[in-house]
Amino acid sequence: MEEKIAAYLSARIEGADGVAISNLYRIPGGQSRETWSFDASWRDGDGEVSRGFILRRDPDASLLESDRNLEFGVMKAVKPLGVPVPEMYWLEEDASLIDRPFCMMERIDGCEASPNKVLMDPAMYAVREKVADRFASILARIHEVPLDDPGLAFMGPPPSTDGCGIQEIERWEEIVARESIEPQPVLRAAFRWMRKHLPPPASRVVLVHGDYRTGNFLADASGEIRGVLDWEMAHLGDPMEDIAWACIRPWRWLGNEQIGGLMARTDFFSKYEAAGGARIDEEAVRFWEVLGNLKLAAIFITGGRSFCEGRTRSAMMAFIARNSQRLELEIMDLMEA
Amino acid sequence: MRPDAVESLRAIQGALNEALLPELQTPFAQEAAQAAAWLAESLAAELDTVVENLAQDNQVLRRILTDGQVQLAAAGGNIPASAAVNETESALAQTGSGSLKISDLTAENRSLMAALAVMLEQLEDMRGDPGDKTELRTEAYRHLRQVAVRGWSFFDVSGFRERIVRARADVE
Numbered sequence: 001m002e003e004k005i006a007a008y009l010s011a012r013i014e015g016a017d018g019v020a021i022s023n024l025y026r027i028p029g030g031q032s033r034e035t036w037s038f039d040a041s042w043r044d045g046d047g048e049v050s051r052g053f054i055l056r057r058d059p060d061a062s063l064l065e066s067d068r069n070l071e072f073g074v075m076k077a078v079k080p081l082g083v084p085v086p087e088m089y090w091l092e093e094d095a096s097l098i099d100r101p102f103c104m105m106e107r108i109d110g111c112e113a114s115p116n117k118v119l120m121d122p123a124m125y126a127v128r129e130k131v132a133d134r135f136a137s138i139l140a141r142i143h144e145v146p147l148d149d150p151g152l153a154f155m156g157p158p159p160s161t162d163g164c165g166i167q168e169i170e171r172w173e174e175i176v177a178r179e180s181i182e183p184q185p186v187l188r189a190a191f192r193w194m195r196k197h198l199p200p201p202a203s204r205v206v207l208v209h210g211d212y213r214t215g216n217f218l219a220d221a222s223g224e225i226r227g228v229l230d231w232e233m234a235h236l237g238d239p240m241e242d243i244a245w246a247c248i249r250p251w252r253w254l255g256n257e258q259i260g261g262l263m264a265r266t267d268f269f270s271k272y273e274a275a276g277g278a279r280i281d282e283e284a285v286r287f288w289e290v291l292g293n294l295k296l297a298a299i300f301i302t303g304g305r306s307f308c309e310g311r312t313r314s315a316m317m318a319f320i321a322r323n324s325q326r327l328e329l330e331i332m333d334l335m336e337a
Numbered sequence: 338m339r340p341d342a343v344e345s346l347r348a349i350q351g352a353l354n355e356a357l358l359p360e361l362q363t364p365f366a367q368e369a370a371q372a373a374a375w376l377a378e379s380l381a382a383e384l385d386t387v388v389e390n391l392a393q394d395n396q397v398l399r400r401i402l403t404d405g406q407v408q409l410a411a412a413g414g415n416i417p418a419s420a421a422v423n424e425t426e427s428a429l430a431q432t433g434s435g436s437l438k439i440s441d442l443t444a445e446n447r448s449l450m451a452a453l454a455v456m457l458e459q460l461e462d463m464r465g466d467p468g469d470k471t472e473l474r475t476e477a478y479r480h481l482r483q484v485a486v487r488g489w490s491f492f493d494v495s496g497f498r499e500r501i502v503r504a505r506a507d508v509e
Contacts, residue, residue: 115495253495329485
């Protein structure tokens, strides 16, 4: 793989001579894309150059069939708009280059992403308040991204303010129906519940990250969030969807009610609003929390099907798929069923 | 004494956690070994009671579906011809073979759960309010909650740590 990456960079980087790849290793997590880290060095007209890269490559099977073009396009578009993301370099659909389609981006060093590190490391504990502030304010910033920015034109027209809920119900209901290999009485009841408890129209339609949570950002030792990752579920919709996704129990890593393991729910809401975010509607957040748990269950179901049908032999995929019962418990709690 | 299936799974876990994980060099390999150890934990937590649970579940589901069939039929009109009744009749006719093989019990359970899914929808339509707490609906969700809190999940040591303790106390 090193040789293929070196050949690719030699062709891509103008004037690069003697490209060498080192420290190539696969990063855990990121079940929907293989994520690899490597160092590259080369010579150009100014001398020796050395840089860290991240390669995101299509997997053999995925937790979710996501759109690599969407993730690349959104991250490239929001970078100049003040949202901290790695710089995106290249997107390649030609599977012959490095065996499967991939994209390459900047590697941001000196940061932690794993919830264990971000929440448990004593050094990070001292800066948790700042991480919490930045977590809320960056989400507000994402929701202020102008949708008429030319870089986001590929996302198509936004839904109407009263169509956001139905749009996501239909998206995930179709996935659950298509991917389930066993009956889903709780999930089916939840879809019916959501149709009868649609949220009020969104206060505005925004760029929704779709997977904004502890575990999907890079925080440095000062508590600054230097990169928001995993944009493959980004879409246009209701800002409360991101708020609720950040709140769902699976992402409360410490096992108590702290949102994202970072802060109390009321603190999250007030920090987000104070940073210019949309007004929080708690009943709408409840709707979107049901949707969030359903969405995660749908992702697990998709991974489970891939495993059961032999498209992957990943132990992680099998394991993850065995955890959906707890999501059903949470959904029943939220529906008060 | 010969180690039984659960004890053997514990041996696999021990090898993964104590011998292999500390030796693995890359984070990706460590994650894969960790997932395998968690899978073993999940299986070990389920194995001893899986047949008993499935047999009891199927018995409970058959009772709920039989009661539901009566309620739906009593509602009159076109309800007896509904999908719920048809699905239930089909599920009840196909199940109850008496086999204790996990695969047979699981197939039976899936058939009954499929009928339950349709019946819950029909009961909501009949009552007009999905939040309506009929006795049958309450019993169905009590069963679904019991199933949802079983076994061991990674979430039990992360986001659901406090919730799962309360949930288990509720269903006991």
